[in-house]
Amino acid sequence: MKIGSFIVMATLVLGACAPTREIPEGRFRIEGRVKNVPKGTILNLVDTEQVEYVIVQADTIRRGKFVFQDTATTSRALVLAIDQEGFPNTWLPVWVDSGKYIRIKGKDKLLDLWTVESDIPEQQESNLYTTCALEERRLLSEATIEQASLLRRLHGTTAISQEEKERLADRLDSVTYEVTALTTALLSKELEYMQTAPKTPMWWERLDRYTKYARYAAKDSAFTNRVRKVFNRLTEEEKEAGDGADIAYYLFMMKSVGIGEAMIDGDLYDREGKVHHLSELEGGYILLDFYGTGCYPCRQALPELEELLEMYPEKLHVVGINREKQEAWIQYLDEVKPAGLQWNEAHAARNGLFKAYGVLPIPHYVLISPERKVVDSWTGYGEGSLKMRLRKWLK
Incomplete structure (x- = not known):
């Protein structure tokens, strides 16, 4: 099927499926019905736009059903997440708005393939991106x-x-x-x-x-x-x-630094605004942790990063690098208290380390040897993955 035909057909189908139900202004309601999902599975409705991820509500699936309802003054994106074994580490985007009713249907544990039906324009657009690559x-x-x-x-x-x-x-x-x-x-x-x-x-x-x-x-x-x-x-x-x-x-x-090449340094700022450089760190390996305050896998990795510092106190420096605005970043530091050095490069524009190391998506990690050469670089986090990756170097 040609992509143009697909767009027309998907738009017609999605528009026809938009559910209708009277919801008071200033409120939204989400109703879900799923099959082949274990009884007692906990669903979280999460706001990922905050400095600290906020679970707006949680509900337990009972008899294949769940419900969320809360206040809304304008359209905004939330996500449904399930943090349990046997489910993919993915989210389901759900747009909410004042006076809107949203219906969700699913037939298995593959959360990001559940269908979201509403007449919210952003949701219908998001659905088109999902349906164009379902398999x-x-x-x-x-x-x-x-x-x-x-x-x-x-x-x-x-x-x-x-x-x-x-x-x-x-x-x-x-x-x-x-x-x-x-x-x-x-x-x-x-x-x-x-x-x-x-x-x-x-x-x-x-x-x-x-x-x-x-x-x-x-x-x-x-x-x-x-x-x-x-x-x-x-x-x-x-x-x-x-x-x-x-x-x-x-x-x-831009060409980013590659494995085997000398590390690239740059201006990095602590919470007081004092400038720092990677060259200040003497001896040992440097693990650069490029992260965002709203990145869920980045937060999942924090306990393991702290464990690594405890395991290799003389062999490893961990440097968290963020590029968000100072106020939001400091709020995150106060709330989450991540281990290691925490520096920011919000002022670096196009000359920062995010771009020098070709970072995105996040979390992204770069391991630098005591000789200050890049020896490894990778993206993403899964439980135990950092220890496994560094074990080769930190014997």
């Missing part, structure tokens, strides 16, 4: 469930033989490769859709994000070329100003 999304969710299970077995408290460890590690490598390939396939489908989709704020946000994903692909890879094709939809004025200029910078101009 890739399903396969990716299944693969991430297996990936998380393998990590738990490798780093759990239950003793396993060396032979079993090697078997699990080999399988983990295969699944991780599969996750990467499926992620690329999913994003490629979305980019195909974006070639004709309206240039809304949601469209711009995705173009910005996928441009930065292209940093990890070969210069002339199919994925990078798809991103460039979408970028070329911009007018010359859009390419030269604001977000368009930043996207062009990532896509065409």
Whole structure:
């Protein structure tokens, strides 16, 4: 089916499915009905736009049903999340608004494939991005469930033989490769859709994000070329100003430091505004933790980062690097109290370490040797993954 035909059909279907129910102004109501999800599963409705993730409400699935209702003055994006074994580490975007009724349906544990029905325009747009790559999304969710299970077995408290460890590690490598390939396939489908989709704020946000994903692909890879094709939809004025200029910078101009190359340093600021540099850190390895205050996996990694500092007090420096506004960042530091050095580069613009190390998505980690060479660089977090990654170097 051609992408244009798909858009027309999906829009008609989504519009026809929008449920109607009288909801008072200033309130919203979400009703869900799911199948093949274990009784007692806890659903969290989460606001990810706050400095500290806020669970707006939680509900337990009973007889396949759940309900959320709260206040709303304007449209905003929330997410449904399930933090339990056997579910993918993904979210379901749910837009709410004053006086709106939202209906959710699902048929298994693959949360991000549940359908969200409402007449909120942003939700209908979000649904189009989901439906344009349904099969890739399903396969990716299944693969991430297996990936998380393998990590738990490798780093759990239950003793396993060396032979079993090697078997699990080999399988983990295969699944991780599969996750990467499926992620690329999913994003490629979305980019195909974006070639004709309206240039809304949601469209711009995705173009910005996928441009930065292209940093990890070969210069002339199919994925990078798809991103460039979408970028070329911009007018010359859009390419030269604001977000368009930043996207062009990532896509065409900047080369990030690679493994085996000397580390790049830059101006980093502590909470008092004092400037610091990586070169201040003497001896040992440096683990750069690029994070955002609203990034859930970034927060999940914090206890393990603290454990690493306790395990290797003489061999490891952990430097958390953030680029958000000072006020929000300091509020996060006060509330979360992350371990290690915490520095900010909000003033660095295009010359910061986020761009020097090709960072995005987050969390992103860069390991620097005592000789101040980059020896490893990776994205994402799963339980036990940091210990496994650093064990090779910190013996």
